[in-house]
Amino acid sequence: xxxxxxxxxxxxxxxxxxxxxxxxxxxxxxxxxxxxxxxxxxxxxxxxxxxxxxxxxxxxxxxxxxxxxxxxxxxxxxxxxxxxxxxxxxxxxxxxxxxxxxxxxxxxxxxxxxxxxxxxxxxxxxxxxxxxxxxxxxxxxxxxxxxxxxxxxxxxxxxxxxxxxxxxxxxxxxxxxxxxxxxxxxxx
Numbered sequence: 001x002x003x004x005x006x007x008x009x010x011x012x013x014x015x016x017x018x019x020x021x022x023x024x025x026x027x028x029x030x031x032x033x034x035x036x037x038x039x040x041x042x043x044x045x046x047x048x049x050x051x052x053x054x055x056x057x058x059x060x061x062x063x064x065x066x067x068x069x070x071x072x073x074x075x076x077x078x079x080x081x082x083x084x085x086x087x088x089x090x091x092x093x094x095x096x097x098x099x100x101x102x103x104x105x106x107x108x109x110x111x112x113x114x115x116x117x118x119x120x121x122x123x124x125x126x127x128x129x130x131x132x133x134x135x136x137x138x139x140x141x142x143x144x145x146x147x148x149x150x151x152x153x154x155x156x157x158x159x160x161x162x163x164x165x166x167x168x169x170x171x172x173x174x175x176x177x178x179x180x181x182x183x184x185x186x187x188x
Contacts, residue, residue, distance in 0.1 A: 001080025005057040007049040007064070008154040011071035013038045013171060016047050019067040020060055025172035031162045036173035042166060046154040052175065054079050057088075069093040074150045078158050087146035089118070089153075099146040108132060109142055120152050 009016045017024050017038055028037060032050075040047045051057070057064070057075035064073050068090035077086045083103025089096045097115030109132060111125070125145055132141040151157045164170070 002078045002158050003054045003081060004158060005051040005054050005075065005077045006156075006158060007051075007057065007060075007073060007075055008046050008150065008156060009049070009067065009071050009073040010045070011047055011067060011073070013040055013047050013049075013168075015071070016049055016067070016073075017173065020049070020063050022049075022176065023174040025174055028170040028172055030164055031170055032172060036175045037170050038173055039162065039167035039170045041154070041156065041162075042168060044155055046156070048154075048156055048162075049173070051173075056176075057086075064090050065093050065095070074154065076147060076150050076158070078147065083140045083143045085143050085146045087150035089115075089150070099149055101140075101142050101146055103140045103143050108140065111142055111145060118149070118152070121149055124148055124152070 007016065011019065014024065022036075024038065031037070031039075034052060036049075036051055038047065038049045054077055057077050060075070064075055067073050069092060073090045075086075075088045075090070077084075079085075084101065086098065086100040088098035095115060097113075097117050099117070099121075100112040102110050109129065128141045128145050128148070135141060147157050156162075162170075
């Protein structure tokens with residue numbers, strides 16, 4: 001399953017990458033697989049940044065807050081191995097709302113909500129909660145709520161496959177170098 005993070009922003013690909021201290025690499029002929037990439041959607045102008053590091057969004061909160069002063073931005077985090085999902089919306093330098101689901105606990109209906117949630121949230125939540133209660137197949141429908149909520153605005157989810165015709169272009173991103181645990185402990 002996916003263990004990734006993706007951001008969606010009204011910023012251009014160049015602005016988004018620069019604000020997160022990422023380097024744009026070469027164009028890719030199609031949606032990269034198992035790589036970091038960035039692309040601007042033709043249908044609505046949102047820029048998607050795909051990270052193969054599920055914790056990237058959490059580490060980029062301060063930079064996202066700064067970026068959101070000029071450009072509305074979402075952070076979506078996905079870990080399908082434990083059925084954990086999260087979506088947060090940032091605008092005017094602050095987190096407006098966040099919805100998180102942890103499906104690995106005892107409460108399959110687990111859902112944490114903070115902030116002023118957008119129109120459409122309650123009907124989305126009701127639909128998935130009803131599906132959860134009536135589906136006897138063990139599917140985690142609540143997992144979908146944070147990701148569907150964000151996708152209502154920018155129209156992309158992690159399992160969507162984008163064609164080259166859907167974007168201005170796919171650009172690879174050089175994954176940021178992370179210090180080892182020992183280096184972080186020793187301050188190197």
